[in-house]
Amino acid sequence: MIGRKAQSWATENYGEGVQNDISDDSRLNMTGDARPLEQEGPNVSSTSILSGASEILALFRILGEGYRLSCLYRCQDALDVYNKLPHKLYHSEWVLSQYSLEGMDVYSTVLYHLKEDMKLSYLAQELVSTDRLAPQSWCAMGNCYSLQKDHETALKNFQRAVQLNPRFAYGHTLCGHEYVALEDFESAIKSYQSALRVDARHYNAWYGLGMIYLRQEKFEFSEHHFRMAVGINRHSSVIMSYIGTALHALTRNEEALEAMELAIIADKKTPLPMYQKALSL
């Protein structure tokens, strides 16, 4: 769904971008002038059409490349690519939505990871007072409760997020995480699966399933789901290191060591894979 939405935005904004490019020095009201210019093709010299078209294609290439990179979770690279866009286009809604406007749920998770409970509760309050009907707001709220270890209330908040928008994959995943904390693994699996039904490339849900199977000592299943997750996001050293754990439990020690080695390379700051590696040696 996200992909489709993004595409339609891309084309919408595209018109603006082109228009900005062509009529950079003039102000508003250019819509009326710019369009006929392009439509009345025969009157304009063919070279200007050609150069215009190739300019448009170049911009499309940048946007496409940026979107591709951000889908592969190579966020820094994606940002670098977007930075090549003309200033006005860079500030268009679609590009910004790639990492800021829509990302409040993810931002709240970042604060959760950093245990910034003050900032998180402030953010949650702020978001809920800005938009009570946005699933992201309730995700932030839920993360806040989850950090306080009140998993029942957290779950209620995440369920609310899902209720507001059943096509919001991250909400389902967060529900799953809370079910795991409450040790209700069956419901957790259901939640993760609904997340994947909405967005099969939502790697957090694949990871969640892997963790449950790891806990239930179904190591083959666990490895499979972790592999799916890593296939989507190659830069997660945490998932890589859990693949190592699963393989080690399957006594496929060589592969386990390989996975942990990869995990250490993926992120040198992470203590977990080094610890796991030491354990298995």
Added chain:
Amino acid sequence: MADSSEGEEEGKLTGGSQQLIVDDDLREMGKKAAWSVSSCKPGNAVLSLRDDNLDTYWQSDGAQPHLVNVQFQKKVKLQLVVLYVDFKLDESYTPGKISIRAGDGFHNLKEIKAVELVKPSGWVHISLSGNDPRETFVITFMLQIAVLSNHLNGRDTHIRQIKVYGPRPNPIPLQPFQFTSTEFITYSAVR
């Protein structure tokens, strides 16, 4: 029954705290259980034990010992029982000797802890941990809290609240202990 005179087995507990303070690594398990009692006065039923209201109480109505049964759907790890009892209000209704039993069901309950409360007032903590660090918790289907006797030879008993705590599950599977540093915890899970 425990006839050893050691403090651990036959511990005497006095006082009690007004605030319910429990370690952060424990969580309340009672809501997942089915609660029942051996007898009760109408209006002071088993619900009064779990309503988070210190003004209501369960009152038994029968012969001693008075029993509170806590049955779980699956085996759970339990580490701590906390009772709210008040000698100042309940006087001869206040529990004295308490035995805590665990088992798969009514047929094979075994005493795991025996304590004597001495004029308690407030939240009284009864740890289920043994002396061995490997026995920090009991793994059981069922817990029974038995009031063997009351203060001042009272017959029926009053208990105002009972909470049952178990250890929080480790966020990292297959790991015997929990990480404590922020760095380790941050990097140990995807969310």
